[in-house]
Amino acid sequence: MSRGILLYAEVTRQGFIHTVFFELANKAVELSKKLDNAPITAVIFAQKDMIADYKDGFVKSGIDKVFVYDGFEKYSTETYTNIIVDLVREIDPEIILIGATNQGRDLAPRVSSALHTGLTADCIGLDINDKGRLAATRPTFGGQLMATILCNRDPQMATVRPKVFKPASVDNVRDTEFIYKTSDENADNVELVDFIKGLEDLKNELDSAQVIVAGGKGMKGEDGFKMLQTLADKLGGVVGASRGAVDLGIAPHTIQIGQTGKTVTPKLYIACAISGAIQHTVGITGSDYIIGINKDPNAPIFDVCDLGIVGDVFDVVPKLIDMLETI
């Protein structure tokens, strides 16, 4: 049997296991089959009495063993790094997968560096190659090129972009073993003084939105985005923006979609005056249905659209808003 896959189970500020963990778990089950049924292990920093709440999630998503560190609920880059490094030295996994969340991307490079190994960031594809090594695929150059990366040392590490892989199905039930560990690590050099919720609510809305109306450089100004907001309101959706619009300063970067922004998976995505650079489209191709409105019939956005409207947004969108008003 192979040495195993270790997954990081991030606990969110609200006290839930981050959804990306279940996506990692599902992928790990698939990878494990190609690695002689390598055992799948998870590490979580959580209070012992919370495990009852989390247990089902681990059992149903195919996790063989969970290492629980009680007493470290407050995230600390250095403490978490030191503890994970110690655990890795003990259980010697060949692969470590971490969600590419803010916390994951803060933690993972610290861990990989301490283990003197490589890390592939923000992956959108994972596979095992014919030599039994992890082949991790990620976008580079703003999503214009995909690169498959191999690591010649162990453990092989990757952070995985949320919402790219499907979450674990509930039929991977295992007889999960929970192991409670302690540590005297206490490298507390960073103090959290305050947390202000709210500013990024828009971004969270993008995460769960069923309808997204997004604007690009061609929206020209904030008034253009107000018009998109009206359309979004009519459709029960939210507004997003391309990097072009954000760089122009006509939309806040909190609503940026694409390689350096959010990946979104709504039912309906309407791209207004977005040319469709791959750095944008890489973040929207998981949408069920994509409508593009652009003056340029050759705009690359139409390559990812289901329905393309060649026309001026300032002509099409107000008309559409009027039509929606009459129903």
Added chain:
Amino acid sequence: MKIALCVKQVPDTTDIKWTENNTMKREGVESIINPYDIYALEQALKLKKMTGAEITVFTMGPLQAADMLKEIIALGADKGVLISDKKFAGSDTYATGKTVSTAIKKVLPDFDVILCGQFAVDGDTAQTGPCIANMLNIPQITYVKEINEFEQGTITATRLLDDGLEIVKVKTPALLCVLKSEFEPTRAKINDIIKAQDSEIQVVTLETLGLLPEEVGIKGSPTCVSKAFRPEVKHNCEKFFENGAETIFAKLKEIGVVK
């Protein structure tokens, strides 16, 4: 106070053309300062204003990158260090972290703060900063929107995260990775640009660092690219040149978004 500012020269990614073999067409592609690093510089200048700090800017790259260092000196940095050696070529984030952290230890061992951009727009890995922090055994703050305060060896900074803003305090020495923010970056004055042309750039080679050839570049990199390819696109878009609003309206009804 001493600040080490780490910057990277990157190809202008908004402007890349690709060959059929998925290599970049180098001709006519401009090299620019990684946009995130400009915001790291802004925060360095802010600290300089608060404390009179000295800013030493580090970059790893070919000898031509000296021009970029001079550009940053024109914008207000004090010294430039170019980490340059053919043996550094092909470094991944681990090898880069090792090389840059060793250079900082050599050239500026008594630094208080290291500032980096959160991402480089070519690789988007966001890893080199934390790697440097780990190798220098100092705390890190990622996703920094701005530095609020520096008092008695402690930096207070605001982090912009997916679910909100965090205000954090960290004791120096520390490394901060800076995000883009809303304000317009400083532009260099012509006099400063002229003056910066004469500034001396310290060049640091493998020999200066005292590392072994197998610790740097491709040999010192645990990861390698095994395959590169352009993302696939679908080509079944139904295009309409007229009656845009009507067409969308009908489609919204069809897919059930509008009842």
